[in-house]
Structures are given as structure tokens and as C-alpha cells.
Amino acid sequence: MYRYDEFDAELVNDRAEQFRRQTARRIAGELTEEQFRPLRLMNGLYLQLHAYMLRINVPYGVMSSRQLRKLAQIARDYDKGYGHWTTRQNLQLNWIQLQETPDILKELASVEMHCIQSSGNCIRNTTADEYAGVAADEIEDPRVYAELIRQWSTLHPEFSFLPRKFKIALTGSPNDRAAVKVHDIGLIMHRNDAGKPGFEVIVGGGLGRTPFVGKTIRKFIETRELLSYLEAILRVYNRLGRRDNKYKARIKILVHETGTEEFTRMVEEEYTRLAGGALEVPQEEIDRIDAYFAPPDYRALPAASETLREKRAENPAFDAWVEQNTHAHKQPGYIIANITVKTPGRAPGDMSSDQMEAVADLSDTFSFGELRVTHRQNLTLTDVEQDRLFELWERLVELDLATANHALIGDIIACPGLDYCALANARSIPVAQEIATRFEDIKRQKDVGPLELNISGCINACGHHHVGNIGILGVDRAGEELYQLQLGGCSREDAALADITGRGFAADKITDAVETVIDTYLELRNDGETFLDTYRRVGMDPFKQKLYDAA
Amino acid sequence: MTLLRRGEVIEDAFASAVGEESLPADGAVIVDLAQWQAQRDALLSRGAPVGVWLRPDDDPRALADDLSKLAVVALEFPAFTDGRAYSNARILREQLSYQGELRAVGDVLLEQLHFMDRVGFDVFEVRSEDAVQAWKTASADIDVWYQPTGDGRKTALQRRWGR
Ligand code: HEM
Ligand code: SF4
Numbered sequence: 001m002y003r004y005d006e007f008d009a010e011l012v013n014d015r016a017e018q019f020r021r022q023t024a025r026r027i028a029g030e031l032t033e034e035q036f037r038p039l040r041l042m043n044g045l046y047l048q049l050h051a052y053m054l055r056i057n058v059p060y061g062v063m064s065s066r067q068l069r070k071l072a073q074i075a076r077d078y079d080k081g082y083g084h085w086t087t088r089q090n091l092q093l094n095w096i097q098l099q100e101t102p103d104i105l106k107e108l109a110s111v112e113m114h115c116i117q118s119s120g121n122c123i124r125n126t127t128a129d130e131y132a133g134v135a136a137d138e139i140e141d142p143r144v145y146a147e148l149i150r151q152w153s154t155l156h157p158e159f160s161f162l163p164r165k166f167k168i169a170l171t172g173s174p175n176d177r178a179a180v181k182v183h184d185i186g187l188i189m190h191r192n193d194a195g196k197p198g199f200e201v202i203v204g205g206g207l208g209r210t211p212f213v214g215k216t217i218r219k220f221i222e223t224r225e226l227l228s229y230l231e232a233i234l235r236v237y238n239r240l241g242r243r244d245n246k247y248k249a250r251i252k253i254l255v256h257e258t259g260t261e262e263f264t265r266m267v268e269e270e271y272t273r274l275a276g277g278a279l280e281v282p283q284e285e286i287d288r289i290d291a292y293f294a295p296p297d298y299r300a301l302p303a304a305s306e307t308l309r310e311k312r313a314e315n316p317a318f319d320a321w322v323e324q325n326t327h328a329h330k331q332p333g334y335i336i337a338n339i340t341v342k343t344p345g346r347a348p349g350d351m352s353s354d355q356m357e358a359v360a361d362l363s364d365t366f367s368f369g370e371l372r373v374t375h376r377q378n379l380t381l382t383d384v385e386q387d388r389l390f391e392l393w394e395r396l397v398e399l400d401l402a403t404a405n406h407a408l409i410g411d412i413i414a415c416p417g418l419d420y421c422a423l424a425n426a427r428s429i430p431v432a433q434e435i436a437t438r439f440e441d442i443k444r445q446k447d448v449g450p451l452e453l454n455i456s457g458c459i460n461a462c463g464h465h466h467v468g469n470i471g472i473l474g475v476d477r478a479g480e481e482l483y484q485l486q487l488g489g490c491s492r493e494d495a496a497l498a499d500i501t502g503r504g505f506a507a508d509k510i511t512d513a514v515e516t517v518i519d520t521y522l523e524l525r526n527d528g529e530t531f532l533d534t535y536r537r538v539g540m541d542p543f544k545q546k547l548y549d550a551a
Numbered sequence: 552m553t554l555l556r557r558g559e560v561i562e563d564a565f566a567s568a569v570g571e572e573s574l575p576a577d578g579a580v581i582v583d584l585a586q587w588q589a590q591r592d593a594l595l596s597r598g599a600p601v602g603v604w605l606r607p608d609d610d611p612r613a614l615a616d617d618l619s620k621l622a623v624v625a626l627e628f629p630a631f632t633d634g635r636a637y638s639n640a641r642i643l644r645e646q647l648s649y650q651g652e653l654r655a656v657g658d659v660l661l662e663q664l665h666f667m668d669r670v671g672f673d674v675f676e677v678r679s680e681d682a683v684q685a686w687k688t689a690s691a692d693i694d695v696w697y698q699p700t701g702d703g704r705k706t707a708l709q710r711r712w713g714r
Pocket of ligand 2: 415416417418421422423424425456457458459460461462463
């Protein structure tokens with residue numbers, strides 16, 4: 001993975017020291033809370049219901065076991081001994097003291113980590129396909145470009161006070177696992193006719209109170225020109241994005257109000273001024289970064305492991321886990337293993353310091369000391385030898401991290417909701433827990449098949465409910481917590497926003513409603529259809545009838 | 552208000568006529584874009600330096616042909632959170648090759664001086680008691696920059712490759 005050189009390291013250290021001074025000025029009363037707010041936000045520090053919340057970047061979701069151990073230690077020393085993996089491929093700590101944050105930033109800097117721009121109206125941590133570099137279906141490794149974007153966007157002098165936050169996601173595979181179409185900018189890699197890699201540029205996607213699927217404004221930009229093109233988009237947005245109303249300030253509104261065609265024209269005009277300029281990335285720099293992402297020392301192995309086949313035949317629980325939680329690797333004899341952090345009865349994405357340390361050990365033993373955080377709040381070990389998968393699974397079982405529910409209904413995305421978040425209308429975590437418990441039987445989950453269920457505690461949509469195949473949104477109706485149900489959303493390459501079923505359900509009825517939806521689907525589905533396939537074929541009506549007519 | 556040119560406090564030689572009906576009889580003056588466009592010839596014939604004050608939604612390209620005649624361009628930050636002037640500054644410096652004084656006015660927060668410095672501002676209107684010390688702290692805050700801007704400072708990439 002990428003390693004900081006002296007310049008990267010100096011910047012992160014400078015920044016930690018700068019924040020120490022700013023925090024001291026705040027504590028001494030020299031800065032008002034209003035003046036301090038954007039400074040702390042740009043260092044990932046939010047003021048929440050009960051305490052400060054700190055959001056730690058895991059750039060494009062890639063981290064080493066050493067970094068994970070540091071996160072575990074920070075969670076133990078400065079928080080309550082656990083952390084929360086988020087849809088932004090970050091770690092969130094919910095019980096932080098302001099005076100201790102400079103020390104935390106210093107500890108993070110010692111393992112090449114930081115919280116720079118994990119909140120605030122700036123370019124946020126760039127997210128990427130969690131299988132980057134190892135997926136069999138990939139064109140090229142997108143991490144090189146994610147790292148280039150990380151550097152370009154870090155403390156950008158022009159773009160640190162944008163109209164609103166700005167999120168970029170990218171993927172090197174045509175199968176989008178990074179939800180790029182619901183980001184401010186989404187990048188999908190393609191090859192042009194000459195075989196050169198480049199990116200399709202999608203702008204103006206987003207969730208929140210006004211959700212949009214992004215629009216393609218350019219089919220192909222060469223990789224070395226990527227930063228110039230991004231700078232052109234950001235400049236147009238920074239100058240013209242609305243600042244009169246924070247609910248209309250995201251780039252999606254600018255694209256929508258200006259029209260995609262006119263917006264594209266403005267970006268292209270600015271791009272012609274920047275093209276081939278100082279932001280053009282020299283090939284030697286691309287090669288330098290690429291070298292950090294060189295494949296690890298894989299052993300020469302047969303494509304399919306005999307040991308794995310035998311163990312699967314002997315052990316049905318293991319077999320179920322392999323079927324559900326692993327993914328094809330591009331290297332023969334290796335496999336990608338997903339650790340779903342979705343143990344029934346626990347908050348999605350929550351992990352204790354002890355578990356983090358244990359998983360760090362597993363990544364050292366089984367996966368070259370590297371891990372990924374996924375936007376579905378899980379962890380991934382990318383480079384496991386098939387021969388040793390059983391051994392890994394046994395260790396995961398001991399840690400209570402071997403639930404075989406990856407990409408099934410139990411693998412729920414949920415935002416922190418009313419349990420932690422100051423903006424929430426309703427709880428999300430208990431709803432997620434109840435649904436996961438109702439569908440605890442893995443055989444039943446498998447029978448239901450691939451299904452993304454996403455929950456947000458309010459309209460801000462941190463839990464991606466608009467793009468869940470089933471989405472649940474907490475709303476407040478005259479002081480009562482209600483849950484709106486949405487169907488048919490999708491965050492993939494064929495992204496779509498979900499439709500609302502109708503009036504909301506009370507907290508004690510929402511799990512029943514989800515079950516009704518599932519039962520209806522099971523009755524209606526044709527052979528081989530996923531929930532989404534069926535929904536796309538039959539539409540909302542049959543579900544609506546079942547949900548509301550009986551009542 | 553204190554006017555700071557990089558590390559030093561300077562006198563403001565300019566009077567502001569923004570929003571005034573008539574221009575002062577003599578002396579250096581700053582006007583807004585509408586005033587400049589309406590009274591361009593009169594302003595130039597006064598024989599004193601002229602500056603133009605741009606609001607964040609003014610297009611700096613409107614001054615493209617006049618920049619060599621202007622002594623100051625002042626870009627307004629109506630609130631420290633309004634970052635449009637950062638882009639306008641770079642357009643003036645890097646695309647329109649403006650060489651004169653580029654002044655940051657309005658809600659100019661010390662914590663932002665290093666960003667402003669990098670996009671091409673050289674004079675800052677600040678409220679601080681001890682602006683010189685504040686400048687020293689702010690400009691020493693960050694030594695490594697990834698982004699090439701018109702200030703010519705070497706980026707991390709250039710330093711990496713010894714350029
Ligand atoms: C707990 C405190 C949190 C607060 C106060 C908060 C606040 C917000 C707000 C206000 C928005 C709407 C922004 C807009 O539409 O302009 C939003 C969107 C979003 N947030 Fe959060 N959030 C929190 C936690 C999280 C967590 C834990 C995640 C996962 C990392 C997250 C990820 C997102 C995502 C994915 C969106 C929607 C996508 C988009 O930007 O359009 N947020 N958040
Ligand atoms: S969706 Fe709403 S409740 Fe959930 S974390 Fe975001 S702001 Fe908070």
C-alpha cells in the first residue's frame with residue numbers, strides 16, 4: 001500500500017501541530033465556537049449529542065494491520081473501547097474529549113493516518129472499490145488515482161471553503177462496488193480504443209434530502225489529465241454553487257438547476273484553460289505511486305485448492321460462509337474474504353478494540369498485513385490463500401465475526417441514528433438489530449438471496465436508504481418516530497433511487513413490514529430473480545397491496 | 552482594521568468610494584465593478600491610482616482588458632466560509648496574469664491566511680490585535696503543499712523529483 005515519504009509525513013505532522021494550537025486558542029477563548037467550528041470540522045471533529053465525535057480517514061478504505069492496531073489502541077485509550085466503521089470507509093469514535101484530540105491526531109500521524117477533511121465543506125476522503133487491485137473483473141488498480149486525488153485534495157488552497165461538502169468515489173471495475181453514481185463526482189475506469197485507461201466522469205449524484213443519480217459529463221478522461229479535469233469541475237462549483245441555502249448547496253443542485261449540458265459546457269471551457277498545465281501528472285509519478293500497490297509476493301498455486309474443496313464438503317457452516325462471504329481473486333489460488341461486521345444483536349459496523357486487534361493479527365497471518373474497509377461497513381481481507389481459508393474461518397468463528405451474511409438481508413447498512421447523532425429523527429441501530437435478528441437464520445437469508453437493506457435515521461441519508469434495495473428512513477411525525485419504507489433502490493452501475501411504499505410504520509411494526517415485503521417477493525419471483533429483479537419487473541403495486549390492504 | 556502585506560503592517564493609501572455617489576477630489580481610490588465600468592475614463596484621468604473591489608459573484612474576467620491599469624484588486628470575503636474569492640484570485644493571477652496588489656477584504660480569518668497566500672493574495676485586511684505575530688504563526692503552519700498554484704512555490708511532487 002501507499003507509504004508516506006518525508007513530504008507526506010511532514011504535512012500530516014504540521015497539521016496535527018496546527019490543530020493543537022487552534023484547540024489551545026479555542027480552550028483559551030481566543031476563538032469563538034463559530035470560528036473554531038470549520039477548523040475542527042476540517043480535522044474530523046463533530047460536536048454530537050453526548051460528546052465530540054471524531055471521524056478518522058481510512059483513505060480509499062485501505063489500511064495496514066499496524067494502522068488498525070493503532071485505531072484499536074486509540075479507541076481504547078480515548079474512547080470506550082470500540083469504534084464504528086462507516087459507509088464512508090472511515091472509523092468513527094463517538095465519545096471523544098476536545099482537549100485530547102491533538103494527542104489523538106499525533107498518534108494517528110505516527111502511523112500515517114489523519115482526520116484531515118473528514119468533515120467540513122471541503123473535499124472529503126475519497127472512497128473506492130474495496131476489491132481494488134485484486135478483483136478479477138478490474139481494468140486497472142484505481143488506488144493509484146485515489147492516492148493522487150488524496151494528495152491533490154488535501155488542504156487544497158482554493159477548495160477548502162466550498163459551498164458544501166464534496167465526495168468523490170472511484171472504481172477500476174465496470175461492476176461498481178463503490179456507489180460512485182451517488183457521489184458528487186463518480187469515476188469509472190474504462191479503456192479507450194487505443195487501449196489506454198481513463199475515467200468516465202459522473203457528476204451531481206448524491207443522497208440527502210434531494211437525491212439524484214449522477215450524470216455523465218465526460219465519457220473518457222485520460223488518467224494523467226484527471227486532476228486538471230477535477231480542478232475544472234471544482235472551480236465551476238466553487239464559483240457558482242449556491243451559498244444562500246445549505247440545502248441547495250451541493251453540486252447536484254447546481255447541475256440540476258443549470259442543466260447537464262450547460263454545466264458540462266462550463267466545465268469543458270474551464271478544462272481547456274487547465275489542460276496540459278501544472279496539474280498534469282507525470283508518468284514517473286504515476287509509476288512511483290503504482291509501485292506501492294505492486295502485488296504482494298504471491299505464491300505460485302493451482303487455481304483451485306483441493307484442501308478448500310474438501311473442507312467445504314466436510315463442514316456445511318464453513319461451506320455457507322465461503323459461498324456467501326468470499327469473492328474471486330485475480331491471482332490463482334487466492335481468494336478475497338469478507339468479514340461482515342454485522343453480528344446479529346450488535347450495531348452494524350461496531351467493533352471492539354479487542355476485535356480490531358484480533359483482526360489485525362489475522363491480516364498479518366493470512367493476508368500480507370493489509371485490510372480494507374467497505375462502504376457497507378464491513379472489513380475485507382483481500383489476499384487469502386484458498387488452502388488456508390478454513391483456518392481463517394475457524395479464527396473468525398472464535399471472534400464472533402464469521403456470520404455468513406455478506407450481501408444478504410442481515411448485512412445491513414445503518415447510520416448512527418438517534419443513539420449518537422444530533423440530527424436524527426429516529427433510531428436506526430435498534431431497527432437494524434431487530435431485522436437482523438428476525439432474519440437470523442442464514443438458510444432463510446440465502447433463500448431470499450442478494451439484498452441490500454439500508455437504514456437512515458433522518459433525511460440526510462448517511463445510511464444510503466435511497467439506494468437500498470429496501471430502504472428505511474426514520475421520520476418524525478408529530479413527535480412519534482415513524483419509519484418510511486422504500487423499495488427498488490440500487491447503488492450499482494445501474495443505480496436507481498428507491499420508491500416510497502406509502503405511509504410510515506411505527507417502530508414495532510417496521511420489521512413486520514420488511515417481512516411482508518420479503519414474503520411478497522418470494523411469492524412473485526421467477527427462477528433466478530433477485531429481489532431487485534422482481535421489483536423491477538412487477539413494480540410497487542403488489543407490495544403496496546400486501547403492506548396496506550390487510551390493515 | 553490592520554492592513555498586512557505578507558509579514559508587515561502597511562498604511563492604506565487608498566480611500567474607498569464603494570457605494571459613494573461621487574469620487575473624492577484626489578488621491579488613490581477603490582471603487583466597485585459597477586462604478587469602474589460606469590466611470591472608467593473619469594477614474595483614469597484623475598491621475599491617481601485606482602483599485603477595483605469585486606464581490607464574490609462578480610466575474611474577474613470582466614476586468615481582463617483593464618488589469619494593467621489597476622493598482623489594486625480587492626476581493627471580498629463576505630463571510631469566512633464563502634470561498635469564491637479563492638477561485639477568483641487564481642483566475643486573476645494565473646489566467647489573466649494580474650501583477651498588481653491583490654487584497655483580501657471582509658471576514659479574513661487568520662487561520663485562512665496560508666490558503667489566501669497560496670492563491671495569490673499579497674495584502675490582507677485583518678482584525679487582529681497582533682497581526683504580525685498572527686501572520687508568522689499562520690505562514691509557518693504548513694510547509695508542504697501538494698497543489699501547484701500561481702505562487703510558484705514548489706509542490707511536494709516537484710520536491711520529490713528534485714525540480
Ligand atoms: C453522527 C453524526 C453525523 C452527522 C451529524 C451527519 C450529517 C450529515 C448531513 C447533514 C448530511 C446531508 C448532507 C447534504 O445532503 O448536504 C449527511 C449526509 C451523508 N453522510 Fe452523514 N452525518 C453523520 C454521520 C455519518 C456517518 C456515520 C456516515 C458514514 C460514514 C455518514 C455518511 C454520510 C453519507 C453517505 C451521506 C449521504 C450522501 C451524500 O453526501 O449525499 N454520515 N450527513
Ligand atoms: S442520516 Fe441523519 S440520523 Fe443518520 S447519521 Fe445522518 S444525520 Fe444522523
